[in-house]
Amino acid sequence: MQAGDPVGLATRGGASATPVVRARGLRKVYGSRVAVAGLDLDVPEGAVYGLLGPNGAGKTTVIKMLLGLSLPTAGSVTLFGRPNSDPHARARVGFLPEHFRFHEWLTAVEFLDFHAQLYGIRGAERRERVTTALDRVGLTHRAESRLGTFSKGMLQRIGLAQALLNAPRLLVLDEPTSGLDPVGRREIRDLILALREEGVTVLLNSHILSEVERVCDGVAILDLGQLAWQGSPTGIGEGRIEVTAQIAGGPPELLDLLRRLAPDIMRDADQLSFTAPDADTVAEVAAAIIASGARLYRLEPKQPSLEDLFVRLVKGRDV
Numbered sequence: 001m002q003a004g005d006p007v008g009l010a011t012r013g014g015a016s017a018t019p020v021v022r023a024r025g026l027r028k029v030y031g032s033r034v035a036v037a038g039l040d041l042d043v044p045e046g047a048v049y050g051l052l053g054p055n056g057a058g059k060t061t062v063i064k065m066l067l068g069l070s071l072p073t074a075g076s077v078t079l080f081g082r083p084n085s086d087p088h089a090r091a092r093v094g095f096l097p098e099h100f101r102f103h104e105w106l107t108a109v110e111f112l113d114f115h116a117q118l119y120g121i122r123g124a125e126r127r128e129r130v131t132t133a134l135d136r137v138g139l140t141h142r143a144e145s146r147l148g149t150f151s152k153g154m155l156q157r158i159g160l161a162q163a164l165l166n167a168p169r170l171l172v173l174d175e176p177t178s179g180l181d182p183v184g185r186r187e188i189r190d191l192i193l194a195l196r197e198e199g200v201t202v203l204l205n206s207h208i209l210s211e212v213e214r215v216c217d218g219v220a221i222l223d224l225g226q227l228a229w230q231g232s233p234t235g236i237g238e239g240r241i242e243v244t245a246q247i248a249g250g251p252p253e254l255l256d257l258l259r260r261l262a263p264d265i266m267r268d269a270d271q272l273s274f275t276a277p278d279a280d281t282v283a284e285v286a287a288a289i290i291a292s293g294a295r296l297y298r299l300e301p302k303q304p305s306l307e308d309l310f311v312r313l314v315k316g317r318d319v
Contacts, residue, residue: 018081020045020170020201021066026075028061028225035061037225039075043170043218048192048202050212050233052306053222054314059205060098062222063174066203067095079170091119094168098175098205100159104148108139108158111147112165119166133161138187153184160188171195172203177211189215213306221313228313233306242302243282245272250294257292261285276301 021043028036036058043049053059064070066077068084079089103111112130121129134140137157147155156176163171173192177185185208192202192215206212212219213233220230243262248270258265258274261284265274276282282301289296 018045019043019078020080021203022078023062023066024076026062026065026077027073028058028065028070029073035225036065036072036222039222039225039227041220041227041230043201043203045201046196046199047217048196048204048215050216050219051203051205051222052207052209052212052219052310053228057222057314058225059222060174063172063203063205067093067172091166092169094163094166094171096159096163096171096173096176098178100155100162102147102155102159105146107144107146108134108150108161109143111158112161115162116165121165129165129167133164136164136191137161153180156180156184157187160191168200170201170203174205175207176204177206177208185211209305209307209310219306221310223314229309241276241279241282243272243274243276243285244298244300244302245286245289245296246270246298247272247289248295248297250289250292254289254292254294258285258288261288270297 019042021041023039023041026036026039026041027034039058039062041062051059051062061070065072065075066079066084068077068090077084079086080092082089084090103114106114109130112133113126116126116129131140134143137160139154139157139161142150142154147158150158156178160173160176163173176192177188180188189211192204195202196215204212204216216233218231219233221228255265255267258272261281262274262276265272265285274285276285279301282299286296286299
């Protein structure tokens with residue numbers, strides 16, 4: 001397993017060092033198939049944490065086990081320091097599954113009122129929670145519309161409103177932006193960031209890596225039921241800058257000279273490629289190329305992205 005260190009996540013905003021979600025040795029076996037194999041996972045309080053992986057990696061299975069919707073074959077899960085079977089812990093969780101079953105004959109208000117009753121919210125407080133939830137997801141103007149008339153994006157937002165009714169301290173979202181257009185994705189992203197500012201912990205499963213990179217403080221990448229990498233998206237490129245360059249000419253010993261600065265440098269005709277630990281090394285390579293008498297036409301440094309890491313780790317499986 002490769003690991004990163006999401007520095008400072010556990011103390012965001014003065015939060016407790018005790019993880020909101022902690023899994024140890026989590027394992028799930030269906031017959032002869034191992035869906036999840038010995039997963040350890042910590043989700044810090046007040047963080048937005050992304051759970052990534054190709055289809056079949058075990059992400060949804062992990063979420064179901066974390067929430068107590070599926071029993072693990074082995075291992076343990078705590079929420080807020082309590083067993084995930086504890087009603088007091090589960091009452092602080094909001095959940096939007098990937099495939100939500102909507103009651104299409106109900107209006108938005110009726111739908112949310114029904115779910116608020118399931119949460120045990122009563123009277124005037126229930127009406128206030130429903131109104132607030134509609135406002136937060138931008139659906140106040142469709143309060144009396146039947147869900148059967150909603151677009152997919154609007155259904156996703158009303159599903160999110162349902163998950164916010166109990167004012168959760170942990171919000172678990174399974175593919176919340178699936179099928180949404182760019183405007184819809186931005187609205188969900190802005191809401192997630194606003195919730196983080198309020199101290200809500202968000203566990204997010206998504207295939208849209210650019211969205212995860214924008215909102216997540218920490219990321220865990222699953223592959224074949226195992227943890228392949230975990231850390232902070234901002235730390236992916238630390239210590240590794242990928243560089244391509246276009247040159248012309250230069251002495252025969254140029255490559256040997258440049259390898260003193262960048263040991264992995266390769267040349268294919270007029271194209272150079274190498275990695276560097278920092279920007280100073282990139283500048284030194286450029287200066288050495290020019291000093292050798294070669295012409296330097298182009299030099300492009302690139303910090304690896306979450307997508308680059310993801311593709312490399314899962315080896316192109318179902319990406």
